[in-house]
Amino acid sequence: MNSKQTRPGNGRRPKNQEEPSLSLELQFSTGVPAAHRELLTRARVARWVRLALLRPAELTVRIVGLAEGRRLNLAYRHKDYATNVLTFDYAQAPVVHADLVLCAPVVAREAKEQGKTLQAHYAHLLVHGTLHAQGYDHETSARAALEMEALEVLLLGALGYGNPYD
Secondary structure, three states: OOHHHOOOOOOOOOOOOOOOOEEEEEEEOOOOOHHHHHHOOHHHHHHHHHHHOOOOEEEEEEEEOHHHHHHHHHHHHOOOOOOOEEEEEEEOOOOEEEEEEEEHHHHHHHHHHHOOOHHHHHHHHHHHHHHHHOOOOOOOOHHHHHHHHHHHHHHHHHOOOOOOOO
């Protein structure tokens, strides 16, 4: 992480700094449970994503079922299972262009296993995916993973959620 990517210690933007603009499309595939659709309002998703943005962005967030999640993970990561979030980043500057795909059944299962609310887990995964879309990558080194996780903890704290790694 370079100095341009860091935030003040509390994870919040300075008062004199404008929020980056966000163009957000929110999609739900057929069969996503109503509880997920009700929870993931456009305003709520935009709030979570916007906090993690460092520059203007055009994002599509798509909530999918197991079959679509598995198919996409196999096609793009060569892993034959559905994962919680996939980030497809097409451009990082001057405007972030990306698709974030979250698999509703996986998110629900993980939230239950980890003793988290569904809302807290979605917030974490959307912040996580948004950071990936801007070039953060926890798989390149242990240091990069620690930096990304620390930023996630700060941002989620600013949203009122606990440490997602506890």
